[in-house]
Amino acid sequence: MLPSMATQKPARRSECPISYSLDIFGDRWTLLVVRDLALAGKKHFRDFLDSDEGIASNILADRLKTLECFGIVTRHPDPEHASKVIYSLTEKGMDLIPALLELVRWGAKYDDKTPVPRAFVQRIEQARDQMVAEVKASLRAKAT
Amino acid sequence: MLPSMATQKPARRSECPISYSLDIFGDRWTLLVVRDLALAGKKHFRDFLDSDEGIASNILADRLKTLECFGIVTRHPDPEHASKVIYSLTEKGMDLIPALLELVRWGAKYDDKTPVPRAFVQRIEQARDQMVAEVKASLRAKAT
DNA sequence: CCGGATCCGTTTCGATACTG
């Protein structure tokens, strides 16, 4: 019996090579994880577990793995806490920020259950490019 | 036996009132349907069935129903073909166009399997607001 | 404690066949 891939746990939807770019976000959690990574300052496994909408740990681990596999997220050991891991967005991941902001804006406009500060929405509408740059800059600053 | 809700077919994820706005797009197809409605000129049930990535008819029916339920899509009989139905975006649906364009741009940048004309991407980057207005206008023109 | 894997019942998906 070949030792090759027999025991590997298939990541999700038959490994990384998904053809369609929007397919990556074709599930309930992936987009939320990216959003919280980009806009909510979350970086530890536990951050996502605790809040969000109550994602299960196995699902979270799977999504993070998939995102890493696609080059949207990177994993690093936390230099301050030996047993922690820091998740952060790659450049590819940060390039999703414009789309995320537009979705947040849309959600804030039509979904009253999503509490988004009015000032935040106004900035998206009036100075989006600048805002994108700022969010990116702050993410990069944190990364170093 | 109470005739109340015993025989009702639950639409999807326990009826319309989904709390989280991004939840609506938390599946493989919804976002693609909206995209094709907005940018690919599709309007008949068959249009989505035929191309796209091969969505099953029951899934398509379900997603369209959900989108209608959320006020993103409307259904109208086709005045020219008695047995056809025209699906179109509401204002709420059209308000997703900025987000869609950003996602398309992202996909075009990082996913070489999604063939998007370079000129299209450049317009998104250089004249996005104007482009949004044009797409909306053309959708409204078709609707009347 | 922390990230994450395993188990396993439940829900949802989706290919096919079918109906008005």
Add this chain to the structure above:
DNA sequence: CAGTATCGAAACGGATCCGG
């Protein structure tokens, strides 16, 4: 042509356990 019925397959997700 728009949509539904069926039913096996896949994904989800809660509880629990594990190595560091």
